[in-house]
Amino acid sequence: MSRPREFDVNCALQQSMEIFWAKGFKSTSFEDLTRETGVKKQSLYCVFKDKKSLFLKALALYREQNTAILEDLAAQEMPPLKKLEAIACVSLSEESEIIQQGCLMVNSILEFGTEDQEVAREVEIMLFKVEQILEEIIRCGQEQKVITSRRTSRELAPYLKNLFIGAKILEKSGAPREQIEMNFRTAFALLEQ
Template sequence: MSRPREFDVDQALRQSMEVFWTKGFKSTSYEDLTRTTQVKKQSLYCVFKDKRDLFLKALALYREQSVAMLEELASREVSPLKKLEAVCDSTLYQNEETLRRGCLMVNSALEFGEDDREVNREVTLMFDQTERILEKIIREGQEQELVTNRRSGKELAAYLNNALSGAKLMEKSGASPEQIAAVLHTSVALMVSENAR
């Protein structure tokens, strides 16, 4: 008969995600993880094969949480332009700690570059899922003649998705919230149709 788990796996994963988010993969030690989760290394190994496996699962959790937040914004009963503004506002970090940490997905893309297929898969998946949500909002705006039809919904979604990623890099590089907000709100303003101005 197998021994029962001695810890809450979901909670340990969320706590580990926070550590990786703060320190990055390479700078995170198992001591950092065991100290934060209060779970012994051997117990963590029983569920997660190694630090890399734990990191990949933490990255997937971060993606799922981020995409769920965007889906919630997209489902609100407001104008598509208000939805796009809300998505942009959600990109801006609320305090110094979150500003310093930046985006776990962008941080991981910068840390690993093109060297890790599985990390790149998570980064690409989040990018694609974000773009699909943006495209849905933009198409809704085009149908209501609020968003320009000079470009397809897919092209505009790709444009805005890149602006959001750029904003996360700006934050990490020390740009002020005002500078970043100006870039994002300009990106949305450029998509507004003549009828909605």
């Protein structure tokens, strides 16, 4: 008979995600994970198999949490350009600690590049979902004639997605918030009908 699990798996996963987010995959040791989660190495291994599996689950959790925020904003009753502005506002961090951490997905792209297919796939899933959300908002704005139709929503969504990725890189590199906000204002002005 196996012993009952002695820790909250969801809580340990959330804490692990935060550690990976702060330190990156390669710089995070299993000692970091066990110290911060308060869970023994063997118990973590029993549930998550190894550090890489835990990292992939942490990426999936990050994706789920962040796309849920974007979906909530997209569902709100407000003009499409205001939705895009709200997404930009949410994507920019207020706290210096979070600014230094950047975005876990962007950090993972920079850490792994294309060398790890599983990590690349998880990042790809999130970026695809973000692009879908942006495309829907843009399409709605085009139907309401408040967003330009010079380019299709399918062309504009990847442009905005790349702007958001670039903003997170600029933010992490220490660029002034005013500069990043100016980039967003310029992009949104170009979208106006």
